[in-house]
Amino acid sequence: MNRPLTERVDALAEAVRIAGDVLPEDLTAAAAEVVARAGDRLRLPDHTVVALAGPTGSGKSSLLNALAGQDVAEVAATRPTTSEALALVRADGAGPLLDWLGVRRRHDLGAGTGLVVLDLPDHDSVVTDHRLEAERLVGLVDLLVWVLDPQKYADAAVHERYLRGLGGHRDVLLVVLNQVDRLTADERRACHRDLERLLAEDGLAGVRLLDVSARTGEGVAGLEAALADAARRREASRDRLAADLAVLGGRVVEACGSAARGGPGPVDPLVDALAEAAGVPVVVEAVRAAGVRRAAQVTGWPPLRWLSRLRPDPLRRLHLGPQDAGHTSLPAPAPGQLARARGAVRAYVDAATAGAPEAWVLEARRRADPAPDELAAALDAAVAATPLPRRQPAWWRVVGALQWVLLASAVVGLAWLAALAGAAALRLTLPEPPTWGPVPVPTAALLGGLLLGASAAVLARVLAAVGARRQARVAEARLRRAVAEVADRLVTAPVAHVLDRLVRARSAAQVAMAGRSRRR
Known part of the structure; x- marks a missing residue:
């Protein structure tokens, strides 16, 4: 395609602007010199x-x-x-x-x-x-x-x-x-x-x-x-500029390599490694344990609920409570976790830049190479900012109220039986308690309250464990999305930006070198 000379000059300038810090210095200087010379030459006598x-x-x-x-x-x-x-x-x-x-x-x-x-x-x-x-x-x-x-x-x-x-x-x-x-x-x-x-x-x-x-x-x-x-x-000056543009544009195209690219690369392994370094498994387990603990405090047998309060809240221990913000108290990533995370970053960059020239691969690695402290801080902030599920199902309150009713029943039955026993000891005559079938009502109230309360507590604990695991899965999904955003900000987006520059620089250089050859 025979493009106007000024368009080709602008295209070469654009290619150098986009890729100047990746191209060899001598190529950048030569291209800049041609662009400057073209601007001067086109203004001088023809x-x-x-x-x-x-x-x-x-x-x-x-x-x-x-x-x-x-x-x-x-x-x-x-x-x-x-x-x-x-x-x-x-x-x-x-x-x-x-x-x-x-x-x-x-x-x-x-x-x-x-x-x-x-x-x-x-x-x-x-x-x-x-x-x-x-x-x-x-x-x-x-x-x-x-x-x-x-x-x-x-x-x-x-x-x-x-x-x-x-x-x-x-x-x-x-x-x-x-x-x-x-x-x-x-x-x-x-x-x-x-x-x-x-x-x-x-x-x-x-x-x-x-x-x-x-x-x-x-x-x-x-x-x-x-x-x-x-x-x-009067075409020699333009022919010379066209030849210079074709040569320099061709060199830029060569420096940008083939148009084929490795694609965006596999993100899941990268997120897996970063999630491990961020302590996501620890937080997910803490969400599950905290859900079981909260359920026990609401649905457990009232006289024993205080025992669950003796165990610290797993989320508060990690500074992940509703009042906490900014950072967590999760342990810092272990050297092995950081090494796996950095290896995953390198693997992603290599996959995404497959087929690109070495200079562009090195540029992508440089852009997507967060320092260990920066990576750890970004992951910790992402975990701290993630809203974790703390929902209390309505059935908790129903079971909790039922537990108080059953406890009251047991207390009333116990008091009634105590009164009957005291009257008998004092040789006082009291009316016989009513019966429920063959069982006296006070006895049925006491035993029923205790047995049904214990059964309700056990059933509630089983259901609460199921719900806690469900909340843990929700928490894991949210935390992985937060980690994926960190991966995008520190790794995938910088790599995509470098590859986009590569494509745009190559396209501009192709415009610069495109022209109709005129043989003398």
């Missing part, structure tokens, strides 16, 4: 800037003089003479552009064809400043003409250090084989074919290769025509 680049002795300065039709650059046969870039200007109003390029030496030919040709210092200069200046300008110009000579065109250093890295800029590159006048016809053809082979090995198959002799003028007209055509179409 002239075409051509650079003559190459190694020492290739004849760049002689070629510049041939293009100018006069001696504008100093030439020496045995040593490099270009220590500072020289601009051959055939463009009106090129001053701001050359100022931006940082080129001071200028020769104005007066013809306003929109072409600026730079003679660069040698790339293999022994003077470091000359070499750095050449590399700087190569990164800024619109069209690059790489000048080689028959003696050093096959130099491995030239191909490995320079030409091989220009595969993404093939549409804004010309290669010139200079000094062909020194070769016979057969040698020229052989040299030309061999250079084409080397360029293909460099990833530059199909790049235009011109045979030129700056000394005799052979081939100079063809080079002039190619440069004039580029200046006339």
Whole structure:
């Protein structure tokens, strides 16, 4: 898809903004430099800037003089003479552009064809400043003409250090084989074919290769025509930016890896490990025990209810009562529990980031790596803030009231029997108590109250245990949800955010590298 250049620049800037702290520093810097340069270049005059680049002795300065039709650059046969870039200007109003390029030496030919040709210092200069200046300008110009000579065109250093890295800029590159006048016809053809082979090995198959002799003028007209055509179409600057965007966007896409991801990862093992570290099993058992204790206090046989009050409330002991808030008194997670929790966190991150580049996996691990103290505090706060079930079923009150009725019955029966026994001891005559079948009513009241009270207490205890287990399951579900929220805040959400950044950065980089290639 052929996207507007400004959209691609913005996309590369967006990709760097999203993923800048994960991408290699050199890639981030290079992308930022291209974005800044694009903004500057698109505001400058739409002239075409051509650079003559190459190694020492290739004849760049002689070629510049041939293009100018006069001696504008100093030439020496045995040593490099270009220590500072020289601009051959055939463009009106090129001053701001050359100022931006940082080129001071200028020769104005007066013809306003929109072409600026730079003679660069040698790339293999022994003077470091000359070499750095050449590399700087190569990164800024619109069209690059790489000048080689028959003696050093096959130099491995030239191909490995320079030409091989220009595969993404093939549409804004010309290669010139200079000094062909020194070769016979057969040698020229052989040299030309061999250079084409080397360029293909460099990833530059199909790049235009011109045979030129700056000394005799052979081939100079063809080079002039190619440069004039580029200046006339005024697309070289945009083509160069497009090539830079494609290269940098491609590098960002490569750094973001394949679009395939490992998915959200299994959450249950993570929650299980964190729940254990949070003391959820301890709290669940405390909820069950507290439910049984409260039921005994309400439904137990009244004379023995005080015994249940001798045992401390399991929830209050853990600071999980209604009046408690903020933190619990649960024991701190044991080292083994913390180790299992951190192992579960690592397993989740690895599963969620499966297939992602190593840098993004490391970023996800860094984001989802809470310190042990932070993790323990977050889990404790989650447990403390979880409302635990404390419901008292209505049947408790009914049984409790019944127990008092049965106790009263037993007390009345006991008092009646005591009165009868006392009267008999004092030889007093009292009416015979009524009977319930063969059993006197006082005896039935006493024994019935005791037996039914004990039976009610036992049955209530069994039912209360069932209800306590049900409340414990409710508590466990609520506590696991609270722990899952901690897992989401400290682990799953940070990992999802990193993976979302990865996808968005990759998409933006794909936009930056998307453009229609135009072959010269």
